[in-house]
Amino acid sequence: MFSNLHLAAFAIVTNHFGEVLFKLRRDRPVWDLPGGKADPNDFLGGVWHPEITCIREMREETGCEIEIDNCFGYFFTGALAHDILSFSVVFTAHILEGVLSLTEEAAGFGWYNYSSLPKNTFLIHGDIVRQYQKGEVDNYDLRHLIEEQRRVLCI
Numbered sequence: 001m002f003s004n005l006h007l008a009a010f011a012i013v014t015n016h017f018g019e020v021l022f023k024l025r026r027d028r029p030v031w032d033l034p035g036g037k038a039d040p041n042d043f044l045g046g047v048w049h050p051e052i053t054c055i056r057e058m059r060e061e062t063g064c065e066i067e068i069d070n071c072f073g074y075f076f077t078g079a080l081a082h083d084i085l086s087f088s089v090v091f092t093a094h095i096l097e098g099v100l101s102l103t104e105e106a107a108g109f110g111w112y113n114y115s116s117l118p119k120n121t122f123l124i125h126g127d128i129v130r131q132y133q134k135g136e137v138d139n140y141d142l143r144h145l146i147e148e149q150r151r152v153l154c155i
Contacts, residue, residue: 004083004084005085005086006037006038006087007037007038007042007050007053007086007087008035008038008088009036009053010035010054010057011033011034011054011066011068011090011093012033012090012092012132013034013066013095014092015111017111019112020111020112020113020132021033021034021062021109021110021111022110022118023061023062023107023108023109024106024109025105025106029120030120030122032122034057035053035058036061037053039053039056058093061103061106062098062100062101062106063099063100063101063103064096064099064100064101065095066093066094067094067096068092068093069092070091070092073131074088074089074090075087075088075128090128112129114126114129114130114134
């Protein structure tokens with residue numbers, strides 16, 4: 001069904017109020033969790049290390065160094081129109097050093113609770129944050145959100 005597989009990793013980073021860090025993308029007006037697709041340097045001995053992807057993406061998108069705390073969960077998503085299946089690993093992490101800085105990929109940053117997410121939040125990431133803030137994870141196929149995502153983004 002899908003001929004392209006993307007591997008990705010994202011970080012749930014919280015502040016002292018329990019709010020989760022989101023970035024505003026530069027390539028389209030959408031808020032999402034810091035993270036992204038694996039690149040060849042994220043593989044050691046032919047094995048993907050999603051924690052390397054997560055740390056690298058956080059550095060590239062925010063200018064901050066993080067430390068991984070735990071693996072929160074994994075999620076499958078797909079984009080039928082683009083024949084893409086994505087497997088994403090989500091980690092909880094904390095900032096070790098650095099100051100949030102605008103980058104080529106990030107036009108802004110915000111700290112949000114699930115109940116206060118901007119309307120243009122990537123729905124799947126909003127659902128991940130809902131699960132995180134409710135203390136649940138059900139590592140499931142998020143296909144039920146894909147049609148809603150298409151409706152909102154008009155794709």
